[in-house]
Amino acid sequence: GVFLANKELKRESISAKPNSTRQESCDDARGGSPGKVVSRQSSVRDMISAYESAKKKQRIEEKEEGAAANDNLANDESEPINNVGKQQESSSSQSTNDDGNQTKEKATIIETSSLQKGPLVGIKESVFCMIPIEGFRKESVEAVFLFFKGVHEMIKLCTDMELLLDMLKLCNTFKMQSPLATITQKIQKCNITSENLMNIFETTEKFETIEQYKELSRDLSLRCLNFARSNLASWQVMTNFVLKHESKADLMVKLFKNLKQASAVTIRRRVVNDNKVQDESPTFILANLEWKILIKRAFGFRIVVEVQQPDGTGAWSCSAQIQLKLVKQDGKPFHTENLEFTFGPGKEAKEFPDYKKLPQKLGSIKGFLLDAKITVKQVSDLHQFSSAIENNNEWFDLTPVVGHNNATSAEDSQKSDESESKSSVVVVFLCDNNLPIAILQSLLIKESEYFRTLFASGSAPGKDVKTAQTRSFPVSGFNPVAIKSLVDYLKGFPELLESRQNFSVLADILRFCQQYSISKPVESISKKMLQLPLSMDNLVQTFEASQALKLDGGCTAAVAGALEQKCVEFAGANLASWPALLSFIVDKSDNMKTVIQIIKHLGQNTKCVIRARFGEVSAMTAETSKNSPFTIRANFPWTIQIKREVNSKGKEYLGAYLYNDGSSFKNWSCDVKGSKISLYHHKDGYSAKLEEEGGGDQIDSYNEKDRSWGMSEMMLWSDLINPEKGFIKDDEIFVEARFEV
Numbered sequence: 001g002v003f004l005a006n007k008e009l010k011r012e013s014i015s016a017k018p019n020s021t022r023q024e025s026c027d028d029a030r031g032g033s034p035g036k037v038v039s040r041q042s043s044v045r046d047m048i049s050a051y052e053s054a055k056k057k058q059r060i061e062e063k064e065e066g067a068a069a070n071d072n073l074a075n076d077e078s079e080p081i082n083n084v085g086k087q088q089e090s091s092s093s094q095s096t097n098d099d100g101n102q103t104k105e106k107a108t109i110i111e112t113s114s115l116q117k118g119p120l121v122g123i124k125e126s127v128f129c130m131i132p133i134e135g136f137r138k139e140s141v142e143a144v145f146l147f148f149k150g151v152h153e154m155i156k157l158c159t160d161m162e163l164l165l166d167m168l169k170l171c172n173t174f175k176m177q178s179p180l181a182t183i184t185q186k187i188q189k190c191n192i193t194s195e196n197l198m199n200i201f202e203t204t205e206k207f208e209t210i211e212q213y214k215e216l217s218r219d220l221s222l223r224c225l226n227f228a229r230s231n232l233a234s235w236q237v238m239t240n241f242v243l244k245h246e247s248k249a250d251l252m253v254k255l256f257k258n259l260k261q262a263s264a265v266t267i268r269r270r271v272v273n274d275n276k277v278q279d280e281s282p283t284f285i286l287a288n289l290e291w292k293i294l295i296k297r298a299f300g301f302r303i304v305v306e307v308q309q310p311d312g313t314g315a316w317s318c319s320a321q322i323q324l325k326l327v328k329q330d331g332k333p334f335h336t337e338n339l340e341f342t343f344g345p346g347k348e349a350k351e352f353p354d355y356k357k358l359p360q361k362l363g364s365i366k367g368f369l370l371d372a373k374i375t376v377k378q379v380s381d382l383h384q385f386s387s388a389i390e391n392n393n394e395w396f397d398l399t400p401v402v403g404h405n406n407a408t409s410a411e412d413s414q415k416s417d418e419s420e421s422k423s424s425v426v427v428v429f430l431c432d433n434n435l436p437i438a439i440l441q442s443l444l445i446k447e448s449e450y451f452r453t454l455f456a457s458g459s460a461p462g463k464d465v466k467t468a469q470t471r472s473f474p475v476s477g478f479n480p481v482a483i484k485s486l487v488d489y490l491k492g493f494p495e496l497l498e499s500r501q502n503f504s505v506l507a508d509i510l511r512f513c514q515q516y517s518i519s520k521p522v523e524s525i526s527k528k529m530l531q532l533p534l535s536m537d538n539l540v541q542t543f544e545a546s547q548a549l550k551l552d553g554g555c556t557a558a559v560a561g562a563l564e565q566k567c568v569e570f571a572g573a574n575l576a577s578w579p580a581l582l583s584f585i586v587d588k589s590d591n592m593k594t595v596i597q598i599i600k601h602l603g604q605n606t607k608c609v610i611r612a613r614f615g616e617v618s619a620m621t622a623e624t625s626k627n628s629p630f631t632i633r634a635n636f637p638w639t640i641q642i643k644r645e646v647n648s649k650g651k652e653y654l655g656a657y658l659y660n661d662g663s664s665f666k667n668w669s670c671d672v673k674g675s676k677i678s679l680y681h682h683k684d685g686y687s688a689k690l691e692e693e694g695g696g697d698q699i700d701s702y703n704e705k706d707r708s709w710g711m712s713e714m715m716l717w718s719d720l721i722n723p724e725k726g727f728i729k730d731d732e733i734f735v736e737a738r739f740e741v
Contacts, residue, residue: 140166147179161203192227233283235578253589264375272367287376288579306349317344319378325371431480439487449517482508507545526559534570540591543567568601572632606741608633612640620644634741637661652717657710660702670702680734681726
C-alpha cells in the first residue's frame, strides 16, 4: 500500500463525474468502509468525499446509540485493520482546520495488492480508509503518489515506456493533474535507440487508446519513423533488426509500411561556419530510396541533395519538390528556396546555386540551421530484379536429375493388365471439402505399388458408394488441382500437368506420388520445378513448396534441397539492398513467417557459389573494371570483379577478384577458406573451366581495409578475347567464385 494524507489526495485529484457505470462497494474486504458504493472510475477526491460522508453519518448514528459503546470500541487497539469504520480519539492525529477547530487528519491507504487482514502494529486503525487501485503496476502507483509528496525523482529517472504509459493511465483514470506535465515531457524527450525502438513504437499504439494523448502518440510515432529512416538504411542492420524482432512481426511490418510509403520528410541540420570542406547528413530513407544532403564549402557555399542509384535498375525516375530554408539560431529564417527536380540516371544529385552573399548575411553568426523539406511526387521503374538465376540454364545444365526407382516390371504390368481387364472398378478420391476425382482402379494398380498391394489384399480403407463398381478413397492435405492434374496424366492426358507453373501445386503432386508410390511423373516434375523461373512474385510460394517437400523426405528430399538453394540464391541476388529488402517485407507481409525464414537462410548460407556474366569485355580499357551485381551470402554482400590489369612489364592480363562490401558495419571482419575463382570455357556446354584457387584450407581475411581476394594475372588478355581459345562468346565471359565463410 501507499500511505497518503487525505488532504494531499484532495489537492491532487480534481472532482469529476464518474465515467464508468460499473460500481464497487468499498466495505468489508476493502477496509471496512460503511458501505458507500462509489464508481470504480470516479476521481480519488470523489471517493474520499463519499467515504467521509458515510463516516459522518455513521458517527451521528453511533453517538445516538451511546457514548459508552463508542469508548469501548475506541480503546480496543487489537481490532484488525478492516474495522476502520470505528472511531479513535487520538490527540496525535489532530490538526487545525480553516475555522481554527481541532479535527482529526485521516490518512489513506492506496491499495495496489490484496492486504492481509489483521492488526497494523503501532497504527491506530480508525485513522485509515482503504481505496482500491487495481490494474496498475506497483511502481507506477508509487511514483505518482510520491510525486504528491514532492519526490519527483522516480518519474524523472524512469526510462521504461511501459511504466510511463501506466502512470499516464493512472492519472487519467483518477483525474490527477500535477504529474502529467513531468510524465509527458519525459515521454516526448525519451532517447530512441535500436534496442528500444520496437518497444517505444509499440507504446505509441497503446497511447492512441487514450483520447487526450493521441497527439502525443503521433509525435512519438513520427520520432520512431525518423529514427528508423536514418538508422535502418543498411542491408545488414535491417536484416538483424528483422530477426531480432521476429516475435513482433505485425508491429514491425506496420513500421516498415510507414517507412516505405512516407512521401515527405524534413531534415534539420546544424551548420557550423567552420573550414570543413564538406559536411554531409546521414543516409536516410524516403520513398524507398537512399537520400543524403551535402554541404560543400570549396569554391563557395553549396548545398547538394543526392539520391543513390537504386540497385538492380536501369531506367528510373523520382520527381520531388525541395524546399531549403536557412534559419538563424534565434529561429528566424533568412533565406528560403523552392524548386522541383526529377532525379534519374545521370541526374542523381541536385546542386543548389552558389550562395555567394551568404557570408555577408551570416555576419557574426557562428552557425545556422538548415531545414530541408523533400516531398516525393512520383517514383517509377524501381527495383527491376535480376534474372541471372533463371538464365543460368542457358549456359550449362546445373539441374540435378532426380529419379524414382519404383517402376513396375513388364511382367508385373502384364499380369496387372490381365487381372484388371476383367474389372471396371472406379476409385473416387475424396479431396478436401469432399471434392470427388475419379480414376479406374486398374490404372492405379498399374502405376502405384501402394495401390497394387492395397487392392490385392482386399483391405482398402474406403467403402463402396452407389454401386459395387465404385470405391471411395479419402485423401486430405493435398491441393485438389494437383490430384486432378495427376489423374489426367495417368489417364493419358498430360497437357494439364505440363501447363502447371504453380510451385505449390507441383510440390503437392510430388508429395502425393511419394506417399502412394507413383513413379511415372516424378522425374519430369522434379526437373520442371528446378527449371521454372523464379520471380519476386513466386519466391515465397516456391520456398514454402521446398519446405513442404523437405518434411516428406524420401525421393523429394533431393528436390527440396535443390529448390531451397535456388530460392536462397535468387533472394541473395535480388534482395542485396535494403530498399529491395524493405519492399519485399512489406509486399509479402501476409507471409511474414516465410519471409523471416528466407532472411535466416541468407545469413546461414556459408558455403557460397556466385556466378556472373560479363558483357562487352573487349571494349574494356587498361585498368578499368566491371562488377557483377551484389549478392548476399552469409549476411554479407559479395560481388565478382574483373579488371584489365597491366603488370610492371607492360603485359595485359585478366584480373579476377572476390569482393566483400561490409561497409554497413564498423570494425568488421570476415574469414573465408577454400576460395576458388573459375573462368568457364563455352565449348561442350561450358563443362570445362580454367580454375585458380587459394588452397583448400587457406584462410583469407576480409576487413574494412582489405575487402578483396583474387588473381591479378589469371589469363593473358589477348588469349581471353581470342574466340579461338573458347573463353569468350558474343563478347561475353562467364566467371564463377566458390568459397566458404
